[in-house]
Amino acid sequence: MKKALALRHVSFEDLGQLEPLLKKRGFDVSYFEVGVDSFSTMSPLDADLVVVLGGPIAVYDMDAYPYLRAEIAWLRARLLDDLPTLGICLGAQLMAAALHARVYPGKSGKEIGWGTLQPGEHAGDIPYIEELIGNDTHVLHWHGDTFDLPAGAKHLASTDRYRNQAFSWGRNCLALQFHPEFDVRMVEQWLIGHAHEIAHTEEVSLAGLRSGAVQYGRSFQNASHAFWNGWLASIGTPAIAKRKTAEQVG
Numbered sequence: 001m002k003k004a005l006a007l008r009h010v011s012f013e014d015l016g017q018l019e020p021l022l023k024k025r026g027f028d029v030s031y032f033e034v035g036v037d038s039f040s041t042m043s044p045l046d047a048d049l050v051v052v053l054g055g056p057i058a059v060y061d062m063d064a065y066p067y068l069r070a071e072i073a074w075l076r077a078r079l080l081d082d083l084p085t086l087g088i089c090l091g092a093q094l095m096a097a098a099l100h101a102r103v104y105p106g107k108s109g110k111e112i113g114w115g116t117l118q119p120g121e122h123a124g125d126i127p128y129i130e131e132l133i134g135n136d137t138h139v140l141h142w143h144g145d146t147f148d149l150p151a152g153a154k155h156l157a158s159t160d161r162y163r164n165q166a167f168s169w170g171r172n173c174l175a176l177q178f179h180p181e182f183d184v185r186m187v188e189q190w191l192i193g194h195a196h197e198i199a200h201t202e203e204v205s206l207a208g209l210r211s212g213a214v215q216y217g218r219s220f221q222n223a224s225h226a227f228w229n230g231w232l233a234s235i236g237t238p239a240i241a242k243r244k245t246a247e248q249v250g
Helices: 018-024 067-080 090-098 127-132 184-193 195-199 206-234 238-249
Strands: 002-008 027-033 049-052 085-088 103-105 111-115 139-143 145-147 154-158 166-169 173-176
Touching (some): 018 027, 018 206, 049 090, 067 090, 085 090, 090 103, 090 145, 090 166, 127 154, 127 206, 139 206, 184 195
Parallel strands (some): 002 027, 002 049, 049 085, 085 173
Antiparallel strands (some): 111 139, 154 166, 166 173
8 A cells, every 4th residue: 555654743733634535545543743753763764655744843943943853854855755744734834944934923924824825937837726716715724834935946835925835846745834635524623732823823713713713614624635636746756666666676
């Protein structure tokens, strides 16, 4: 079976609606618990797909969370081989850092809640990203940090508040600042997990986040499914090819 490995930073930010789509496509899905498991125990080149999930810590907080250094180095080795890699929110920021781009606190405040995306300069190069762009689709944003676009990356999406919302790098690597993996049915888990941040962020409320999930949830999930199916169909599986080659040589 194809192997999908998810790097998880906090338990409730999991693969969400992406997990059943991966299983349907024949992926064996497993989780690596960042901060608990050790990156030294596995090669960054083995999994057919790696998904780097979100979390409430910052890439630049390496002194407080030293395992972030190991995670970035591990990701860099994978990205340089252009192996299928997806980063979501914190995961996108970690990918940017692994590609030597700057990650830093956003000057426009936290972007939390439901909002639309605008196409980036290279959105037309990646047809499936169009499923998430436009006034008819609201996606979930939940971040306070942002990043510079890595050298050689393609800019795919932006918002009025933050320009760099999505980029691709190479043929198989994709970074998304927003949360298309979010399963609307699990909204209360997120509200509990982020309770402190919600209570201390102006213009963000439990009522607003709940009503957004009701108002935009169905169209969001339909658009996300179309997006994920397009992306999963587009990526290569070089890890499988390498294993088959090794078996033939052996």
